[in-house]
Amino acid sequence: MFKRWLSLKHDKSILIIGPRRCGKTTYLKQNYPDWNYATLDDLDFLGWAKKDPKGFIQQFGERFIIDEIQRYPELTIAVKYAIDNKNAEVLMTGSSALGLLDSTADTLAGRIRIYSFPTACWGENDGMPDHSIFSDKLDYSKIKEASRLLKEAVTYGQFPEVITQSNEDQKNEILKNYKNTYFIRDLMQLSNIENLEALLTIFNHLALSIGSHLEVSNFAQKSGLSHVTTKKYLNTLYQSQLTFKLYGYQYGPVKRYMKSVKTYFSDNGVIKSLNVQLNEGQLIENFVISELEKRRKLGYIQCDQFFYYKSAAGREIDLIFEHLGELYLVEIKTTLKPSSRDIKNLKELKKQMNRPLKLYLFYLGEEYQNIEGVNIIPVSALYKGK
Numbered sequence: 581m582f583k584r585w586l587s588l589k590h591d592k593s594i595l596i597i598g599p600r601r602c603g604k605t606t607y608l609k610q611n612y613p614d615w616n617y618a619t620l621d622d623l624d625f626l627g628w629a630k631k632d633p634k635g636f637i638q639q640f641g642e643r644f645i646i647d648e649i650q651r652y653p654e655l656t657i658a659v660k661y662a663i664d665n666k667n668a669e670v671l672m673t674g675s676s677a678l679g680l681l682d683s684t685a686d687t688l689a690g691r692i693r694i695y696s697f698p699t700a701c702w703g704e705n706d707g708m709p710d711h712s713i714f715s716d717k718l719d720y721s722k723i724k725e726a727s728r729l730l731k732e733a734v735t736y737g738q739f740p741e742v743i744t745q746s747n748e749d750q751k752n753e754i755l756k757n758y759k760n761t762y763f764i765r766d767l768m769q770l771s772n773i774e775n776l777e778a779l780l781t782i783f784n785h786l787a788l789s790i791g792s793h794l795e796v797s798n799f800a801q802k803s804g805l806s807h808v809t810t811k812k813y814l815n816t817l818y819q820s821q822l823t824f825k826l827y828g829y830q831y832g833p834v835k836r837y838m839k840s841v842k843t844y845f846s847d848n849g850v851i852k853s854l855n856v857q858l859n860e861g862q863l864i865e866n867f868v869i870s871e872l873e874k875r876r877k878l879g880y881i882q883c884d885q886f887f888y889y890k891s892a893a894g895r896e897i898d899l900i901f902e903h904l905g906e907l908y909l910v911e912i913k914t915t916l917k918p919s920s921r922d923i924k925n926l927k928e929l930k931k932q933m934n935r936p937l938k939l940y941l942f943y944l945g946e947e948y949q950n951i952e953g954v955n956i957i958p959v960s961a962l963y964k965g966k
Contacts, residue, residue: 581606581740582705585878585966586697593663593670595649595684597677598697599821599846600762603740604673607697608645612671616640619647626651633658643669650674650770656687663691673697675762676770678819696877698821699847700738703964709880713872713957713965714908714940717948726963727946734867737849752852759853763822771816778803782813786823786843787856790866791898793840793890794825814843822850824873829887829900831933842888844869861914864959868912868942869899871962876901880966891932895925907933911941912959918943923954 584607588594598604609617618640620626629636629652637644637658649655649672662668670692674680684692701709703726711718718726736742736751739758745751764779773779781803786794800810817823826842844866845851851858851866875881881903889897889909899910909929913922918941926939930953939954949956 616644620651650680698874709966726960737847755853790862829889
């Protein structure tokens with residue numbers, strides 16, 4: 581397995597949150613081979629933890645790893661005791677935040693650091709990041725090389741097991757297995773979801789809605805569920821780290837409340853596993869935003885949340901975030917030849933906002949450009965970028 585970009589501080593015990601099959605277990609076993617290890621995916625360990633949580637934890641000594649702790653969040657009480665009374669160092673992982681973050685907030689506040697661990701960033705299997713996406717300009721030869729890899733990356737995503745396969749049949753088989761097990765079965769077990777068809781309908785409708793506002797009532801109608809149950813299913817997908825939200829950006833003295841959110845998949849591999857036919861624009865938009873979201877979770881983009889913007893006149897900006905005190909506005913286009921029309925919304929919002937802005941447009945070409953103050957960046961610049 582390749583070296584991952586996650587870096588951990590060890591002044592406290594640690595909880596790592598990330599989707600199934602993103603590489604959490606492999607990362608910990610490679611970097612902490614001498615630590616005792618147990619996974620609650622093992623039914624024997626899970627049964628023991630539920631029957632005697634304190635005894636279960638005590639067997640591991642002072643340095644140990646507990647994998648998939650979301651299967652029994654109450655175990656964090658025993659972990660707290662070991663940290664406070666036995667000077668234990670604990671590394672925990674969870675592939676769902678359902679009930680887990682609430683438990684850790686109540687029992688382990690101040691005792692642990694929480695890290696997000698996404699699927700691999702594009703290029704992570706080829707070494708450490710070697711340039712800044714937004715401020716550096718890669719040589720044309722590197723952009724050209726990355727462009728050759730772009731279609732495969734957008735199609736199959738960056739689950740570590742997938743990107744290490746050599747052919748498309750193997751990639752497809754792994755993603756199909758992920759859907760049937762980790763994306764579906766685990767969600768149903770953890771969240772007490774019983775309606776498989778409705779869950780699949782929500783998955784598919786989410787994919788078809790990439791780039792659009794999420795209307796829960798519409799999802800409920802299409803899936804045949806109540807509004808409350810639909811919200812529960814959608815929240816399950818967010819908590820499992822398979823999807824993430826973009827809220828509407830607010831600014832100015834009178835902030836207009838925007839209920840609608842946009843939802844994206846954390847990795848394009850999830851979309852591929854669903855076998856849903858999307859247009860190129862949706863796939864590229866999800867790819868770029870999810871890749872930037874991975875950098876945000878790893879701390880390369882220092883902000884707490886990504887946003888989108890929609891004006892009263894209907895003009896939209898795909899992505900807005902604040903990094904190191906500067907506001908970044910990002911548009912994503914599938915064009916090969918960007919023009920003034922492609923940057924119209926960026927320029928319009930710049931006129932409205934009374935503050936310095938950094939304006940960017942990602943496109944499918946292979947050259948860096950600047951059009952009327954907007955920095956034009958090839959999507960291929962994401963490769964090994966931070």
